[in-house]
Structures are given as structure tokens and as C-alpha cells.
Amino acid sequence: MTHKKNHVVELDDVVVRFAGDSGDGMQLTGSLFSDSVAFAGNDFATFPDYPSEIRAPQGTIAGVSGFQVHFGHNNIHTSGDLADVLVAMNPASLKASLKWAEKDATLIVDSDAFIEKGIIKAGYDTNPLEDNSLVGYNLIKAPISRLTKEAVKDLGIELKAALRCKNMFALGIVLYLFNRKLDSTNAFFEEKFKSNPLIVESNKRVLKAGFIFAENVEAINPTYKVQPAKLKKGTYRNITGNRATAWGFLAASERSGRELFLGSYPITPASEILQELTKHKQFSVKAFQAEDEIAGICSSLGASFTGSLAVTSTSGPGLSLKSEAIGLAVMTELPIVIVDVQRGGPSTGMPTKSEQSDLFQALFGRNGECPTIVLAAISSSDCFYSAYEASKLALEHMTPVILLTDGALANGSEVFKIPKVADLPEINPPIVEPNDPDFKPYRRDEKKLSRYWAIPGTEGLRHRIGGLEKENITGNVSNDPLNHQLMVKLRDDKVKKVANYIPEQKIIGNDSGELLIVSWGGTYGVMLTAVERLQEKGKNISLAHFKYINPLPKNTKEVFSKFKRIIVCELNNGQFVSYLKMNFPEFKYEQYNKIQGLPFMVSEIKEKFSSLLNE
Amino acid sequence: MEESQIKVPVIPELTKEDFVSDQMVKWCPGCGDHAILSSMEKVFPKLGIRKEDFVVVSGIGCSSRFPYYMNTYGIHGIHGRAAAIASGVKIANPELSVWMITGDGDCLAIGGNHFIHIVRRNLDINIVLFNNKIYGLTKGQFSPTTSKGTKTKTSPLGTIEIPFNPGELVIGAQGTFFARVTDSNPKMMVDVLFEAARHNGTSVVEILQNCVIFSNKVHALITSKETKENNQLHLKHGEPMLFGKQKDKGIILRGTNLEVVKLGENGITEKDILIHNKFNHDTGVHNMLARMAPPEFPAALGVIRAVEQETYGQALMDIIDIAKNTSTLKSVDDLLNSGNIWEI
Ligand SMILES: Cc1ncc(C[n+]2csc(CCOP(=O)(O)OP(=O)(O)O)c2C)c(N)n1
Ligand code: SF4
Numbered sequence: 024m025t026h027k028k029n030h031v032v033e034l035d036d037v038v039v040r041f042a043g044d045s046g047d048g049m050q051l052t053g054s055l056f057s058d059s060v061a062f063a064g065n066d067f068a069t070f071p072d073y074p075s076e077i078r079a080p081q082g083t084i085a086g087v088s089g090f091q092v093h094f095g096h097n098n099i100h101t102s103g104d105l106a107d108v109l110v111a112m113n114p115a116s117l118k119a120s121l122k123w124a125e126k127d128a129t130l131i132v133d134s135d136a137f138i139e140k141g142i143i144k145a146g147y148d149t150n151p152l153e154d155n156s157l158v159g160y161n162l163i164k165a166p167i168s169r170l171t172k173e174a175v176k177d178l179g180i181e182l183k184a185a186l187r188c189k190n191m192f193a194l195g196i197v198l199y200l201f202n203r204k205l206d207s208t209n210a211f212f213e214e215k216f217k218s219n220p221l222i223v224e225s226n227k228r229v230l231k232a233g234f235i236f237a238e239n240v241e242a243i244n245p246t247y248k249v250q251p252a253k254l255k256k257g258t259y260r261n262i263t264g265n266r267a268t269a270w271g272f273l274a275a276s277e278r279s280g281r282e283l284f285l286g287s288y289p290i291t292p293a294s295e296i297l298q299e300l301t302k303h304k305q306f307s308v309k310a311f312q313a314e315d316e317i318a319g320i321c322s323s324l325g326a327s328f329t330g331s332l333a334v335t336s337t338s339g340p341g342l343s344l345k346s347e348a349i350g351l352a353v354m355t356e357l358p359i360v361i362v363d364v365q366r367g368g369p370s371t372g373m374p375t376k377s378e379q380s381d382l383f384q385a386l387f388g389r390n391g392e393c394p395t396i397v398l399a400a401i402s403s404s405d406c407f408y409s410a411y412e413a414s415k416l417a418l419e420h421m422t423p424v425i426l427l428t429d430g431a432l433a434n435g436s437e438v439f440k441i442p443k444v445a446d447l448p449e450i451n452p453p454i455v456e457p458n459d460p461d462f463k464p465y466r467r468d469e470k471k472l473s474r475y476w477a478i479p480g481t482e483g484l485r486h487r488i489g490g491l492e493k494e495n496i497t498g499n500v501s502n503d504p505l506n507h508q509l510m511v512k513l514r515d516d517k518v519k520k521v522a523n524y525i526p527e528q529k530i531i532g533n534d535s536g537e538l539l540i541v542s543w544g545g546t547y548g549v550m551l552t553a554v555e556r557l558q559e560k561g562k563n564i565s566l567a568h569f570k571y572i573n574p575l576p577k578n579t580k581e582v583f584s585k586f587k588r589i590i591v592c593e594l595n596n597g598q599f600v601s602y603l604k605m606n607f608p609e610f611k612y613e614q615y616n617k618i619q620g621l622p623f624m625v626s627e628i629k630e631k632f633s634s635l636l637n638e
Numbered sequence: 639m640e641e642s643q644i645k646v647p648v649i650p651e652l653t654k655e656d657f658v659s660d661q662m663v664k665w666c667p668g669c670g671d672h673a674i675l676s677s678m679e680k681v682f683p684k685l686g687i688r689k690e691d692f693v694v695v696s697g698i699g700c701s702s703r704f705p706y707y708m709n710t711y712g713i714h715g716i717h718g719r720a721a722a723i724a725s726g727v728k729i730a731n732p733e734l735s736v737w738m739i740t741g742d743g744d745c746l747a748i749g750g751n752h753f754i755h756i757v758r759r760n761l762d763i764n765i766v767l768f769n770n771k772i773y774g775l776t777k778g779q780f781s782p783t784t785s786k787g788t789k790t791k792t793s794p795l796g797t798i799e800i801p802f803n804p805g806e807l808v809i810g811a812q813g814t815f816f817a818r819v820t821d822s823n824p825k826m827m828v829d830v831l832f833e834a835a836r837h838n839g840t841s842v843v844e845i846l847q848n849c850v851i852f853s854n855k856v857h858a859l860i861t862s863k864e865t866k867e868n869n870q871l872h873l874k875h876g877e878p879m880l881f882g883k884q885k886d887k888g889i890i891l892r893g894t895n896l897e898v899v900k901l902g903e904n905g906i907t908e909k910d911i912l913i914h915n916k917f918n919h920d921t922g923v924h925n926m927l928a929r930m931a932p933p934e935f936p937a938a939l940g941v942i943r944a945v946e947q948e949t950y951g952q953a954l955m956d957i958i959d960i961a962k963n964t965s966t967l968k969s970v971d972d973l974l975n976s977g978n979i980w981e982i
């Protein structure tokens with residue numbers, strides 16, 4: 024074979040999107056590609072985009088499953104806006120995904136799938152590969168199905184099994200396009216299909232066939248190179264937000280010496296937290312799949328009373344069901360972390376889409392005066408640290424903590440620098456010693472206002488708690504008017520005092536100026552990228568991205584006071600901005616909202632901010 | 639529970655006083671709950687369990703005020719959720735003796751889902767169900783156990799619903815222990831609660847409790863002096879099911895149904911009478927016993943069902959042991975560094 028091409032172009036970052044039918048194995052293809060990217064030392068982030076139906080009809084738009092990989096040689100904070108390279112395994116995936124590709128993207132399609140039946144099923148009138156509708160794109164028509172069959176024909180495997188490898192043909196093309204090696208992918212086949220050498224061999228052959236095909240096709244010229252990232256020295260791995268959340272709790276459990284109890288009920292997109300923790304019984308984790316979300320939190324609260332690090336995980340509809348029990352946790356002043364992996368709402372809403380619309384529910388969705396700490400994780404890998412910190416705050420301040428993540432963080436993945444558990448901050452729950460003569464159920468720590476934790480089984484500390492109003496100090500049931508007012512204030516002050524134990528709000532950019540962008544939670548990567556790019560162009564713009572929602576950092580007001588304009592960006596109809604107005608009515612806020620079940624794109628917010636700066 | 643029994647020698651002799659709380663008991667005078675409390679205070683010291691190892695959990699209702707009146711660790715929870723809270727307590731620390739106190743509304747209406755699931759899982763928890771066939775705390779609405787036709791605040795013309803029978807529900811949910819007692823028989827209450835505590839797995843004790851205010855005498859057919867001899871069958875394992883003042887009436891199985899017979903009539907002798915077998919895994923007779931009710935039948939009291947079966951706790955400990963013995967991950971650092979990792 025002649026190496027006729029050697030023109031290599033260097034790129035800073037690239038977005039590749041793999042799209043195919045649900046059964047085409049696009050998630051695996053995408054994650055194998057990210058592995059190869061990782062081994063080449065790039066920074067990267069990924070996002071899967073799959074249908075909510077398990078097996079939507081084959082070949083239809085509804086059945087398209089996608090996986091996007093954004094990689095580059097510095098600071099990749101998002102899974103990318105539009106794809107530079109789109110792999111489409113059939114007409115439906117081309118039709119569904121073209122809007123997620125740049126106008127001059129490289130399109131790699133399985134031309135064998137563009138037959139009349141598939142074209143009609145996808146809703147095209149004519150074959151898009153032939154009707155000039157793709158002018159402007161770099162279209163690579165690869166007879167993937169045919170060449171896949173060809174590559175394995177002498178192995179004697181069934182046609183169906185052979186075609187199952189065709190995603191690897193596509194992967195081979197993409198690996199060639201970015202001057203990657205096949206080693207890490209081949210190693211994966213050998214490990215994964217250990218027990219079936221025939222499958223290993225067929226996948227390897229098809230992968231190689233794709234690679235060689237690419238080498239010989241005129242249209243694949245130039246190829247691209249992305250330099251390794253300038254990451255800090257250390258050990259790295261790829262991690263999804265849900266796994267990071269689960270692992271953060273494991274770390275907090277180990278560090279606090281409190282056994283981990285998770286009471287949970289499956290719900291998209293939170294189920295993986297429960298699934299992950301059920302795998303770790305070697306750490307004595309009790310991951311209890313309850314009969315519903317109410318039982319999830321109530322069992323967890325029972326475990327909290329009993330001395331465990333108690334967690335319950337869910338998504339919006341489940342959080343609704345947990346409201347009353349969160350009230351019980353507030354009243355009993357027991358530590359518990361409630362994870363809400365937000366999705367599109369209200370009601371069942373858009374289960375597989377991401378949104379930031381449960382903020383009000385987290386802050387206010389309970390009867391009575393019922394404050395809790397609220398944190399919002401800011402990236403997939405930050406889910407680890409947020410889960411850890413939520414546990415620390417719950418345990419040390421004896422209060423429920425609601426941790427908000429979202430579908431995009433939960434399923435998205437990014438590079439994670441592996442910490443040492445011993446380097447994480449200590450966790451010291453206020454556990455009462457046996458026979459402490461001063462113990463009273465509602466006596467409090469003077470600084471934190473947290474009560475103490477008297478764990479069943481401990482001698483000399485028998486006591487009763489519950490949802491009825493408590494008399495200060497003794498914890499006896501009380502309907503006394505003044506006592507009630509005092510207790511409401513104490514519970515509120517306890518949460519407010521947490522501001523003394525969280526970091527001050529950081530500003531990215533100058534700490535005073537023309538325009539302050541305010542955002543919170545899962546949008547961090549996009550906001551940071553957009554703001555930094557504008558700053559590079561010399562724009563007078565700064566970013567305050569919030570992770571601590573209740574209480575807000577102590578310096579929030581000061582931060583806001585130094586900017587002429589404040590614009591609050593969020594993936595909802597304006598909840599954080601309302602909360603800020605309530606807390607700091609002295610400032611004028613503008614808002615920018617997107618409520619489409621989709622993340623912000625760097626390009627759209629850059630455009631928005633630029634136009635604001637030009638006003 | 640086994641754990642606790644092993645500890646017996648080091649446990650100081652306990653008495654009723656060890657479990658009396660300093661709180662004022664606020665049930666109405668004459669309420670059946672007082673008698674139940676008194677029985678529980680008698681049972682706890684006898685169990686050979688440290689007083690710090692009891693946890694009493696309840697939901698909401700008159701009956702659910704119970705934890706405040708027992709000097710143990712306790713949680714007064716939220717309406718219907720006692721089973722879920724108690725499950726968390728027991729799973730988190732299997733060495734505790736966990737008691738769940740609940741009413742007919744708390745347990746079978748709002749908490750019905752949790753109830754069938756705790757029973758199905760066979761968690762080693764003792765459930766004491768105060769059945770007064772009414773919502774006491776909210777002042778007199780019908781409950782899921784209120785007999786059809788009963789006039790209550792929310793059924794001025796009589797209820798039109800078919801009530802639950804707690805025993806049938808427990809057995810239907812694959813329960814391993816079900817007993818029924820009345821609040822007017824303290825001796826039987828103590829014996830049965832003691833046996834429930836000793837049972838490995840979820841034990842459900844239904845107590846026919848009188849609410850003097852909203853459903854007074856609701857169980858009178860079973861409990862009143864005049865009718866109780868004929869309307870109560872006291873079950874004893876291995877003994878024939880005889881009842882009546884002269885113990886001259888009995889239960890036989892004819893075809894697939896139970897039937898009341900009189901000794902000496904139609905050639906019936908004691909040999910024809912059914913022998914109670916509480917250990918029988920088959921649910922058939924237990925279910926029929928749970929369903930028996932006056933006037934046609936006496937109500938079955940005592941332990942109807944007590945079968946051995948693996949508990950949730952045992953199964954969980956077994957798989958945790960396996961995981962500990964087989965996993966290569968000894969710490970969270972190991973986990974963080976497992977799988978695909980790379981150095982920079
Ligand atoms: C979520 C919720 N719904 C309704 C109530 C009102 N409520 C309190 S107790 C109760 C019924 C109690 O009946 P039962 O469980 O039979 O207990 P009893 O008072 O008869 O002992 C109701 C409806 C409540 N406390 N919480
Ligand atoms: S209302 Fe009925 S159940 Fe409640 S305390 Fe009074 S008598 Fe007992």
C-alpha cells in the first residue's frame with residue numbers, strides 16, 4: 024500500500040460525534056475513541072445522547088443514539104458545541120445529527136445503509152448522498168457494511184455477528200483521521216472478549232480494515248493531529264458525573280469512619296449512582312433499592328439516626344416525593360445528603376434531557392420554615408468533590424444537604440485527576456461519647472449551632488426524636504409559641520452559619536468592571552470557555568460561577584457591587600436570578616435563559632455576551 | 639438478635655422501670671393503647687437485650703406517639719413511613735432490636751406499600767399494629783380496616799369499601815410471622831410480643847385495640863365478657879383448635895373450608911379437630927385462620943404463623959462477606975486507581 028498522503032494539520036481541539044441506530048454500538052465506539060484520546064495525553068470531555076426509548080424502531084430518527092467526544096491540547100471544559108467530524112451509520116442518524124455538526128464538517132457515512140428503505144424511514148425524500156444537499160461538507164462515503172463483511176468473511180461467523188462489528192470500521196476511519204494508533208482499542212477487545220477469540224479477531228480485523236480504507240481514500244486528506252494536553256503531573260482517569268458522585272460518597276465514608284447507606288429508587292438520570300454503589304459491598308456499603316423514593320429517603324434517615332453516612336439519590340420527580348421526609352430530617356436535625364440529578368421537567372418532563380429547573384424545589388419545596396444546605400456540582404469530575412463536601416457539611420453541621428447535579432454532568436465524562444483520599448479534608452461528625460452527663464438531644468455546638476449525634480447502642484444516651492416541634496435543648500415535644508419561634512430561628516441560623524465553613528465566591532477575570540456573568544451548577548465548563556475566549560480578545564467581562572447556593576458565599580454582595588451590569592445565565596426560566604433578587608434586591612439583574620433540555624453552547628453565549636458588551 | 643442473646647451474661651437484670659419514659663402519657667383515659675404500653679414495658683426487660691439496643695420507630699397517629707413513652711432510642715416519624723425508617727435502622731445496624739409501632743391507617747393506608755415490602759423482605763423487625771379500625775388522631779374517619787357499612791365522619795351513610803384483613807395481607811406478602819391479640823388480654827399480649835421478638839424475620843402482631851372515643855367497642859363481639867368465650871379461639875401450636883366456655887367447640891377442615899363443630903355432635907371427637915401448626919410453610923390454613931371472624935367463626939388469637947426463612951439481614955451479611963473476601967479493592971484509593979488510568 025502506498026502512503027500517498029502525508030499532509031497533517033495541527034488542531035487545538037476537535038469535536039467528534041458518533042451517531043447510529045440504538046443497536047449500532049455508538050456508545051461503545053465513542054468511549055473507545057475517548058480511551059485512545061486519553062492514552063495520547065489529550066484533555067477531553069464526552070457526552071452521550073441517547074433516546075429515552077430502550078429500543079425505538081430501527082432506522083428511525085427516534086432510535087438514533089449519539090456520543091460526542093471533545094478533545095484537545097488544553098483546557099477542555101465542555102463536550103463541545105458542534106461536531107467537526109460526524110459519523111453517521113444510517114440515514115436517520117445523519118438526518119438527526121446534521122444540526123449538531125459544523126457547516127463544513129467531515130461526514131463519514133455508511134453508504135451501504137443509504138438504500139431506499141432506510142432513506143424513507145429517516146424521512147428523506149431523496150438520497151442525501153446523491154442530491155447535492157450536502158455541498159459544503161467534506162463527505163466521505165464509505166461502504167462500511169460491505170467492507171466489514173468482507174473483512175471477516177473467512178472467519179466463518181454469521182452475517183449478523185459480522186455486521187455487529189461495523190462500528191469498529193467507523194472507529195478505524197476516525198482513528199486514522201487523527202493519526203492515532205490501534206493499540207489501546209485492540210487491547211480492549213482482548214480484555215473484553217477474552218472468552219471468545221473469534222470476536223476478538225473479527226473486531227480487530229474490522230478496525231484495521233477501517234483504518235486501511237481511510238488511508239487509501241482520497242477524500243481523507245489532510246489528516247489531523249492534536250498535541251497532548253498540558254495537564255499537571257499526576258494520575259488521571261475518565262469519569263462520569265454519576266460515578267464521581269458515588270465515589271465521592273465512598274471517600275467521605277472512609278474518611279469519616281461512618282458506614283455508607285444509600286436508600287434509593289431507580290430513576291433516569293440518577294440510577295447509575297445506586298447501581299455503582301451496589302457494586303461496593305467490599306466497603307460495607309449498604310445500597311438499598313427501596314420500594315419508592317419516599318422509602319429511599321426514609322430508610323436513609325433511619326440509617327442516619329443509627330450513625331451511618333446517609334444518602335439518597337434521585338431526580339426531580341423523586342425529589343418531589345421526598346419533600347415531607349426532608350422536613351423530618353430538618354426537624355430531627357439528622358445528617359443526610361439528598362442528590363437530585365436534575366432533568367427536564369415538570370412532571371415526567373424530558374427524562375433524558377438536562378435542565379437546571381429544580382432549584383426552587385431544592386430551596387423551597389417543603390412545608391413550614393424548612394431550610395437545608397444546597398450545593399450544585401459544577402462539572403462531572405467536580406461531582407466527586409461536591410458529594411464529598413456535601414457529606415462533610417451534613418455530618419459536621421447535622422443537617423440535610425441537597426446536592427444538585429444534572430443529566431449532562433451525570434452522563435457526561437471528563438478527565439479526572441485522581442486525588443489521594445488522605446489529602447481530602449478531614450470529616451469530624453459531632454458524635455456523643457457514652458454516658459456523657461451533659462448530653463441533651465437538642466443541645467448545640469455554639470459555633471455551628473449543630474446538635475450532637477447520639478447513636479443507638481451507645482450507653483447512657485437513650486432519647487427520642489421526631490417530627491413534632493422540639494423544645495430547645497431537651498428535645499421534648501413542645502407547642503410553646505416562643506419556643507417555636509426560637510427553634511425556627513435556630514434551624515435557620517444553623518444553615519446560615521455554614522457560610523463560615525465554605526469558600527468565598529471566586530471571580531474569573533477582573534473583580535470589577537463592565538459585565539459580570541453569573542451562573543451556577545453544571546454550566547461551568549461552557550461559561551468558563553466562553554468568558555475566557557472573550558477575555559482573550561480583551562473584553563471587559565468576568566465570571567462568578569456559583570457552587571454554594573444555600574447559604575451563598577459571604578462575599579456575594581461585595582462581588583456583585585463592583586460591576587456595572589450583572590447577567591444571570593441558567594438552563595431554566597430564571598430561578599437563580601429570582602433567588603438573587605430575593606437575597607440582594609439592591610442590584611439590577613439581567614437574565615439569559617435556555618429551556619430546551621439542551622446545554623448552552625459556547626458559541627451562542629459568546630455571541631450573546633459580545634452583543635451585550637457592544638450595546 | 640442472635641448477637642444480643644450471646645451477650646446475655648453481661649446484661650444487668652432489667653425491669654419495667656428501665657423502660658418507663660419521663661414523658662406524660664397523653665392518650666385518652668380508657669384508650670387501649672395504655673394496656674399495650676404496659677405489656678411492652680413488661681416484654682422488653684425479659685428479652686436479654688441491652689436497653690441501649692432497642693429502637694422504637696413509629697409513623698403518625700395516636701398509636702404512633704408510642705416511642706415518646708418508652709425509654710429507648712426512638713423515632714416518631716412521618717405518616718405511613720415507619721416501615722421504611724425502621725428498615726434503614728435495622729439494615730444500618732443489624733444488632734439493634736427494632737420495633738415498629740403503627741396504626742391501621744398509618745400501616746395499611748398511607749403506609750401500605752412500605753408495609754407489604756418490609757414483610758416481603760423479611761427484615762428482622764417487630765411490627766406492632768394497633769388496629770382500632772378508625773383514624774384516631776384525626777378524629778374519626780374510616781380506615782382501611784373499618785368494617786363495611788360503618789358510619790364514621792367520612793362515611794355518614796356507612797362505608798362502601800371492603801376492608802383489609804391485616805393477617806391476610808401479611809400472609810399474601812409472604813410474611814413469616816403473624817399473630818393477633820386483644821388489648822384486653824395483657825397476659826396473651828406479653829407472651830405473643832415475646833415470641834414475636836424472638837422470631838427471626840419480620841413479625842407482625844395485630845392488636846385489636848379499642849378507641850374509646852371514635853370506635854368504642856368496635857371489637858366488642860370478640861372482647862366482651864358475654865361473647866368472648868364463643869368468639870375467641872386461642873391458638874396453641876401442636877394443640878387442637880378448641881374454644882367455648884366448656885372447650886366443647888372446635889374447628890375442622892371440611893373439603894377446602896374451615897368449619898365450626900361441636901364435640902359429641904354428629905360423631906365428632908377431639909381427634910377430628912384441626913391441630914394448630916404455626917410452622918407450616920403452606921399458607922392455606924393460616925390464611926383461613928386469619929380470616930375467621932364472628933359471628934360465624936371465632937376470631938383466631940395468638941400466633942397464627944411463625945415460619946423459618948432467611949432474613950434480609952442474613953442474606954445481606956452473606957453477600958457483604960463474599961464481596962469482602964473476593965474484592966481486590968481494599969480502600970477507596972484502590973478504587974480510584976482501578977481500571978483505565980494514565981500518568982502524566
Ligand atoms: C402526610 C400526612 N397526611 C395526613 C396526616 C393526618 N393524619 C395523622 S394520623 C392519621 C390517621 C391515623 O390513624 P391510625 O394510623 O389508624 O392511627 P390511630 O390514631 O388510630 O392510632 C392521619 C390521616 C398526616 N399527619 N400526614
Ligand atoms: S382518640 Fe382513640 S385511639 Fe386516640 S388516644 Fe383517644 S381513645 Fe386512644
Ligand SMILES: [Mg+2]
Binds near residue numbers: 771
Ligand atoms: Mg387507627
